[in-house]
Amino acid sequence: MIKLLNVRKGFNLGRPNxxxxxxxxxxxxxxxxxxxxxxxxxxxxxxxxxxxGCMARPTSGRITLRRGLLAGGYFPGGADAPEVEVTSLPERxxxxxxxxxxxxxxxxxxLVKGITVLENVMLPAYPLGEAHGAVKKRAHxxxxxxDLAGRAVAKVEWLSGxxxxxxxxxxxxxxxxxxxxxxxxxxxxxxKLSVAFMEIIARLKEQGKTAVIASHDPLVxxxxxxxxVVAVRDGLIDGEGQ
Amino acid sequence: xxxxxxxxxxxxxxxxSSLLRRKGKNxxxxxxxxxxxxxLGSAMFLTQAMKREAALILKDAPEIxxxxxxxxxxxxxxxxxxxxxxxxxxxxxAGPRLWGYYYDPVIGANYTLMVPRTDAPPPEKIIIGxxxxxxxxxxxxxxxxxRGYDGDNRNFTVAGELSPESELVSADLIxxxxxxxxxxxxFPAGQATDIVVSVRNPKEVLTIxxxxxxxxxxxxxxxRDEMVRTYDSVFDxxxxxxxVLLMMALLAFVIFAWEKASGLSADEKREIGILKAIGWxxxxxxxxxxxxxxxxxxxxFSAGLLAAYGHVFFFSAFLFVPALKGWSVLYPEYRITPFxxxxxxxxxxxxxxxxxxxxxxxxxxxxxxxxPDSVMRS
Ligand SMILES: Nc1ncnc2c1ncn2[C@@H]1O[C@H](COP(=O)(O)OP(=O)(O)OP(=O)(O)O)[C@@H](O)[C@H]1O
Ligand SMILES: [Mg+2]
Numbered sequence: 001m002i003k004l005l006n007v008r009k010g011f012n013l014g015r016p017n018x019x020x021x022x023x024x025x026x027x028x029x030x031x032x033x034x035x036x037x038x039x040x041x042x043x044x045x046x047x048x049x050x051x052x053g054c055m056a057r058p059t060s061g062r063i064t065l066r067r068g069l070l071a072g073g074y075f076p077g078g079a080d081a082p083e084v085e086v087t088s089l090p091e092r093x094x095x096x097x098x099x100x101x102x103x104x105x106x107x108x109x110x111l112v113k114g115i116t117v118l119e120n121v122m123l124p125a126y127p128l129g130e131a132h133g134a135v136k137k138r139a140h141x142x143x144x145x146x147d148l149a150g151r152a153v154a155k156v157e158w159l160s161g162x163x164x165x166x167x168x169x170x171x172x173x174x175x176x177x178x179x180x181x182x183x184x185x186x187x188x189x190x191x192k193l194s195v196a197f198m199e200i201i202a203r204l205k206e207q208g209k210t211a212v213i214a215s216h217d218p219l220v221x222x223x224x225x226x227x228x229v230v231a232v233r234d235g236l237i238d239g240e241g242q
Numbered sequence: 243x244x245x246x247x248x249x250x251x252x253x254x255x256x257x258x259s260s261l262l263r264r265k266g267k268n269x270x271x272x273x274x275x276x277x278x279x280x281x282l283g284s285a286m287f288l289t290q291a292m293k294r295e296a297a298l299i300l301k302d303a304p305e306i307x308x309x310x311x312x313x314x315x316x317x318x319x320x321x322x323x324x325x326x327x328x329x330x331x332x333x334x335x336a337g338p339r340l341w342g343y344y345y346d347p348v349i350g351a352n353y354t355l356m357v358p359r360t361d362a363p364p365p366e367k368i369i370i371g372x373x374x375x376x377x378x379x380x381x382x383x384x385x386x387x388x389r390g391y392d393g394d395n396r397n398f399t400v401a402g403e404l405s406p407e408s409e410l411v412s413a414d415l416i417x418x419x420x421x422x423x424x425x426x427x428x429f430p431a432g433q434a435t436d437i438v439v440s441v442r443n444p445k446e447v448l449t450i451x452x453x454x455x456x457x458x459x460x461x462x463x464x465x466r467d468e469m470v471r472t473y474d475s476v477f478d479x480x481x482x483x484x485x486v487l488l489m490m491a492l493l494a495f496v497i498f499a500w501e502k503a504s505g506l507s508a509d510e511k512r513e514i515g516i517l518k519a520i521g522w523x524x525x526x527x528x529x530x531x532x533x534x535x536x537x538x539x540x541x542x543f544s545a546g547l548l549a550a551y552g553h554v555f556f557f558s559a560f561l562f563v564p565a566l567k568g569w570s571v572l573y574p575e576y577r578i579t580p581f582x583x584x585x586x587x588x589x590x591x592x593x594x595x596x597x598x599x600x601x602x603x604x605x606x607x608x609x610x611x612x613x614p615d616s617v618m619r620s
Pocket of ligand 1: 011012019020021039040041042043044045046048
């Protein structure tokens with residue numbers, strides 16, 4: 001369970017170009033569900049995702065995570081507290097949360113150019129200090145799962161759009177995070193590949209993962225495995241459902 | 243602990259593939275870096291070795307050399323002066339020396355002609371230094387023809403070569419008999435070039451030098467310690483010019499390194515953002531850049547230093563010889579005894595590796611503290 005309580009995010013506060021991107025959002029997302037944030041361009045979807053994923057801190061308001069989502073590591077707030085407020089955690093804990101709790105799939109895929117597919121998938125595991133061999137094995141297994149076994153040593157710039165997308169997914173899953181966050185995952189895909197992507201999301205949901213996706217693509221928010229669609233407009237929740 | 247090792251192993255792994263990705267940039271960095279270390283290292287090895295050589299020479303130099311002055315200029319010294327000096331209390335020996343310079347137009351260089359005080363060669367025979375034998379391609383049995391003061395040519399047969407113990411002094415040396423020397427130069431009998439004096443108690447050197455000057459007012463005693471200082475300043479001065487030049491090279495290098503290493507490309511910045519977004523800490527990102535800087539530094543430094551070592555000690559610093567020892571064409575051939583001063587190597591290390599690594603880290607540090615969410619909108 002991920003809860004947002006009256007979360008606001010402003011940019012350039014106190015300056016002439018001050019801008020409130022998220023203006024007081026209260027929202028609870030169930031675990032093991034697929035939630036889609038839907039809204040027009042500039043409505044604040046990406047900003048919301050980065051707040052949920054602990055990539056940025058809200059200007060005000062609180063975000064809490066169910067303790068079960070915080071695999072590994074010790075987090076303050078009492079060992080028995082059912083929920084941890086992430087908004088007040090020091091930076092090093094936020095890094096830990098980004099590593100272990102969330103897997104990010106970016107709109108532009110954001111793969112590291114010049115190195116191989118395999119290395120890209122392994123990257124999130126490097127700071128964890130696991131044995132190199134074990135990491136490699138896990139990465140190979142993920143590539144296998146996404147039909148990329150043959151492309152392991154290819155450089156990422158040689159990949160087709162669909163392949164790059166799947167490498168990005170594999171990388172997001174590298175540290176086995178309970179929550180997947182995807183920002184406009186189908187923006188660069190044709191409809192066939194978009195449908196394939198949503199099938200992968202369905203598979204991950206079957207494995208017990210939670211997904212939060214920002215998209216205004218009907219192929220995404222209209223897909224059968226989506227449990228909930230939240231409409232966002234001008235930085236505010238603008239109703240539920242399709 | 244094993245976690246730390248594995249983490250750094252992985253990060254190092256990534257660093258290596260990062261370096262290989264930007265081959266062009268890193269190779270040009272490596273080349274310039276190596277060149278600078280090579281030049282600095284060569285200058286350092288050479289001046290150091292020359293100082294040592296000079297110290298070696300002067301170790302065996304006489305404690306006091308007495309010259310005669312006439313009108314403020316050097317003049318041959320009467321032989322009986324050595325008896326007078328020997329009579330001074332505290333002097334253990336005092337003896338005349340015969341030596342001078344001869345310009346050889348064949349190779350365009352000066353020889354030092356000298357009559358040894360013991361074991362002088364027989365008449366019309368000479369013993370030559372290794373520099374002379376190399377530049378004239380002469381050996382035992384060959385004949386040298388010298389033009390005397392009177393315009394007549396005199397022939398000398400090479401009877402042997404000096405062992406090249408300290409080449410810097412003996413390279414241009416030619417030993418001959420006293421009669422030959424006087425005959426060649428028209429050096430008047432009863433006079434010598436200078437007088438060397440040794441003293442019983444080294445603490446009295448200055449006192450005795452003063453006594454000599456009082457007793458023989460037309461002479462000038464030169465004390466060895468003064469010569470040591472002169473040599474030191476000569477080599478320092480010569481090293482000094484090179485060092486100034488190389489300081490400029492170093493400065494150019496720092497600017498170059500700053501330009502190359504610090505200018506993070508948009509791609510690199512984006513990459514740092516990606517790494518942060520997938521859970522890398524600022525310190526992990528900086529570790530990559532630090533490894534990158536250290537790897538480039540380490541290999542360039544080692545390569546440059548090795549090349550400098552070879553240049554100075556195996557190839558006799560041929561690139562620098564014109565600048566450092568231009569006074570004689572005999573010297574370039576000589577091979578310097580290998581010698582490394584670890585302190586200087588350390589100084590060189592800190593002058594190059596540290597600024598370079600800092601130049602690599604600082605800009606990445608600035609990029610690494612950006613918020614990870616920036617990659618979500620690029
Ligand atoms: N760092 C920033 N500084 C200033 N304004 C920002 C910043 N980041 C986002 N914004 C603004 O906040 C608003 C919301 O941006 P956001 O990227 O969340 O929208 P979005 O719903 O994801 O849009 P899109 O569908 O086009 O991706 C935009 O008007 C944007 O210009
Ligand atoms: Mg967006």
